[in-house]
Amino acid sequence: MRLRTFHAISATVITSYAAIHIANHLAALGGTATHIAFMEAARSVYRIRFVDAVLLACVLFQVLSGLWLVARGWRQRRGTVSWLQAVAGTYLAFFLVVHVSAVLFGRLSLGLDTNFYFAAAGFQVRPFQLFFAPYYLLGVLALFTHLGCAAYWRAKSSGRSSPFLFIALPVAVGSLVSLVIVLLLAGVFYRAEIPPEYRAIYVPRA
Numbered sequence: 003m004r005l006r007t008f009h010a011i012s013a014t015v016i017t018s019y020a021a022i023h024i025a026n027h028l029a030a031l032g033g034t035a036t037h038i039a040f041m042e043a044a045r046s047v048y049r050i051r052f053v054d055a056v057l058l059a060c061v062l063f064q065v066l067s068g069l070w071l072v073a074r075g076w077r078q079r080r081g082t083v084s085w086l087q088a089v090a091g092t093y094l095a096f097f098l099v100v101h102v103s104a105v106l107f108g109r110l111s112l113g114l115d116t117n118f119y120f121a122a123a124g125f126q127v128r129p130f131q132l133f134f135a136p137y138y139l140l141g142v143l144a145l146f147t148h149l150g151c152a153a154y155w156r157a158k159s160s161g162r163s164s165p166f167l168f169i170a171l172p173v174a175v176g177s178l179v180s181l182v183i184v185l186l187l188a189g190v191f192y193r194a195e196i197p198p199e200y201r202a203i204y205v206p207r208a
């Protein structure tokens with residue numbers, strides 16, 4: 003019971019960041035300059051050392067506590083929603099570990115500004131888009147689905163009619179949002195010129 007409460011508190015921190023983060027990626031609909039201007043403004047908050055440290059600590063706690071909750075409840079798990087929540091949460095744990103490690107590696111080890119080009123570079127060098135397209139699509143969708151399942155349990159316990167809507171709506175919105183972000187990164191709406199230092203992550207310079 004205690005662990006679930008902390009898992010929910012930490013989820014609130016990550017979801018607040020993710021809401022700004024996803025809006026930031028959607029801002030690329032207005033062009034890469036709009037995306038980067040949005041990012042600079044948002045960074046003035048989430049790049050404050052204390053805020054960044056709290057966010058990263060929450061990510062670590064979320065992954066460990068989430069995987070523990072999935073493992074602990076494995077045998078008692080019954081029903082579609084319960085399994086959907088566990089599967090979405092497990093993918094989210096994988097996504098967060100890979101995603102945040104890649105961002106920290108890009109920032110601290112490669113010395114790159116981890117902006118739009120950092121994410122888009124993986125879509126413009128074959129065959130890496132075969133990994134990045136499903137990886138990002140499922141990452142965003144898993145977040146919306148996992149939160150939708152939590153909303154479903156709350157709706158159900160408070161006796162609301164049609165609790166399934168609390169999952170269906172986030173899944174529909176998450177599918178659309180993730181598709182738009184991936185199409186933006188893949189250069190379907192417009193082709194962004196990727197600076198050579200970002201392409202070099204995938205194509206080592208001679």
Ligand code: HEM
Binds near residue numbers: 023048098115
């Ligand atoms: C298609 C979807 C996504 C893309 C393209 C993407 C890309 C990025 C990029 C480029 C950064 C670096 C930001 C910066 O340097 O200011 C970043 C950081 C991060 N992202 Fe994502 N992201 C996506 C989805 C998500 C989701 C769904 C989550 C959470 C569930 C998430 C969690 C994080 C976290 C925790 C950081 C590290 C923040 C920090 O400490 O600076 N991302 N992402």
